[in-house]
Amino acid sequence: MAIADFSLTGKVAIVTGASRGIGEAIARGLAENGATVVLASRKQADLDTVARAITDAGGAALPVACHTGKPEDIAQLFDRVLAEYGRVDVLVNNAATNPYFGPMIDATESVFDKTFEVNVKGYFMMAQRAARIMVDQGGGSIINVASIGGISPLLMQGVYSMTKAAVISMTKAFASELGGAGVRCNAICPGLTNTKFAKVLIDTPEIHDMFVGQVPLGRHAEPREMVGAAVYLASDASSYTTGSVIVCDGGYLA
């Protein structure tokens, strides 16, 4: 037996926001380590492209369009996965939105509602549905992609940061309640990462340089740098880890 078992062979993993960025990288990483990966985000064509790349590399993927802010879409996603595979071993809650960059005092009600709908309610509904299945199965791993903003609020991203703090709290609450059933729940907090989501921050030199100036490793991250934590948390290598928050931020919060 290996000292640490990172294999995901035989496991079925759902990854939301898998059509690009961090979610795509995590989905590819889980597939590379043997998982069958269900790819979920809103645009079917983008998911089909990622699924093709995974199957071309010898992996297994099922692309299913799903708006994670819509409970009816979430219900359809799980019905499809259960019909296809009959189980869910890993859920990576990753699809999130950040429609507003500005002071808290000017954030509108619709910004607040949209951000909480996808980032908090969506994560919660996904985790709740997955957890019920995992409890019946006798085990599973839920991984919530939060943010360093959930630990220390990011400038001009206060509402978004509030949702990520809620995700961290949700992670610990699920971990406490589900540990007895063998279901683990952990969070990953990326720092500034080179994706469409962070494009404005990365492409605006004043913002980028100010941020990276506070990063001990002296640069932003690439999406693949979040994969190791996800594979660890999805696999039996992390069998004694639950309720934890893994920060992948180049040392920003150090």
Ligand SMILES: NC(=O)c1ccc[n+]([C@@H]2O[C@H](COP(=O)([O-])OP(=O)(O)OC[C@H]3O[C@@H](n4cnc5c(N)ncnc54)[C@H](OP(=O)(O)O)[C@@H]3O)[C@@H](O)[C@H]2O)c1
């Ligand atoms: N990039 C960073 O610097 C950074 C830092 C800290 C944390 N994070 C977190 O990392 C996660 C991934 O972000 P990213 O940077 O990889 O973003 P990204 O490149 O913009 O990708 C976002 C993904 O989420 C999907 N998505 C967006 N809204 C959705 C919805 N309502 N329902 C279903 N899917 C939806 C998108 O596909 P569709 O548009 O097709 O739906 C896409 O696949 C997020 O939770 C984010 O908060 C990112």
